[in-house]
Amino acid sequence: MLVSIQFCFKISCSPPQLGGKITVDGLTDYEKPLREGHRLQFVCDSPGLKLVGPREVTCQENGEWSSSFPRCEGKVTCQLGEINDSLSVVGLPEQNAPAKFGHKLQFYCTDPKLSLRGSKEVTCSAGGSWSSPFPICEGKGIGQLNNVKIVGGSPGIVPPFTPEHTLHFHCTHFPMTMVGLSSITCQSDGTWSNPFPTCLGNGGCGPPPHIEFAETTTFQKTYYRPDETVQYICHNYYKQDGNPYMTCTQGKWKRGYLRCLSM
Known part of the structure; x- marks a missing residue:
């Protein structure tokens, strides 16, 4: 078989x-x-x-x-991205043709009052993409506002803010007292002429004062109500000498004598 x-x-x-x-x-x-x-x-x-x-x-x-x-x-090429009117580019291909692999572009702001945000130089990389997104030019922004609001500006209240741009502030609630200037101006170096103001309630206090080698037992706030109390504690290897409590009284911090002494 x-x-x-x-x-x-x-x-x-x-x-x-x-x-x-x-x-x-x-x-x-x-x-x-x-x-x-x-x-x-x-x-x-x-x-x-x-x-x-x-x-x-x-x-x-x-x-x-x-x-x-x-x-x-073929050859790797990169398409040109969006270029804002305020942005100047060095190294653009003729007639805005696609850039070849390894091609570099350098950027700067046409208006010296503006700041460049992003990479100053980009390169056409493998895969046909730029090494970084194209940058933009912008003016100065605003900082953190504590109990204040922008009520006016010249030429306006919307960023970007360029040198000689002025902002005006009011407190968000009444009655409150403004600490700082009610108007500030953007300077030629891109900084504001003064810190942003803050507003405190009548009889209230700002952050408690600094005591050497000590800190408060709770996280510090920007505003404390009248008669509100904070407690200090000395750092490690220091001993307390005096009263560790402070009280907000008529807009000022009142306390007894306190020192932190080395052990």
């Missing part, structure tokens, strides 16, 4: 047949079969070339690759 013997073969995928300009990672030995699940990664030999197709393919259970193999062709 004749017995039919069947042989089982594991499915494998054929190795890729590629031209030049492309490198394959995953082909350590062409004599070894490329079994199901085996992966190949592709990169162009030159970063200035563009990879057309998938960067990775996988050998499937039917002996076929998950995608056709990619190729490297």
Whole structure:
């Protein structure tokens, strides 16, 4: 009696047949079969070339690759991004044509009163993208406002604020007392002429005074109500000498004598 013997073969995928300009990672030995699940990664030999197709393919259970193999062709180019009127660019290609791989652009603000926010230089990188987003030019912003609001400005109250721009403030609630100037001006160096003002309630106090080698037991606030009390504690390796309490009284902090002495 004749017995039919069947042989089982594991499915494998054929190795890729590629031209030049492309490198394959995953082909350590062409004599070894490329079994199901085996992966190949592709990169162009030159970063200035563009990879057309998938960067990775996988050998499937039917002996076929998950995608056709990619190729490297042409030159990498980067499209020009949006350029604001206040932004000047050095290195633009002629007729605003796409920039080639490695091309650099430098930026500066047309108006010296404005500040550049972002990278001063960008490079056309592999993949056809710029190394960083294009920057923008802007004026001075505003700081944190504590119980005050902007009620006017010249030429306006909306940023950006450029040198000689003035803002006017009022307290947010009545009755409150403003601490600081009610108007400040943006200077030529991009800083404000004075700190932003704050407003305190009648009879209230600002943050408690500093005591050397000590701190308050609770997080300090910008405003304390009349008769509100804070307690100090000396730092490690210092001992307390005197009264650790302070009370807000008629807009001023009143306390007994307190020192923190080295142990």
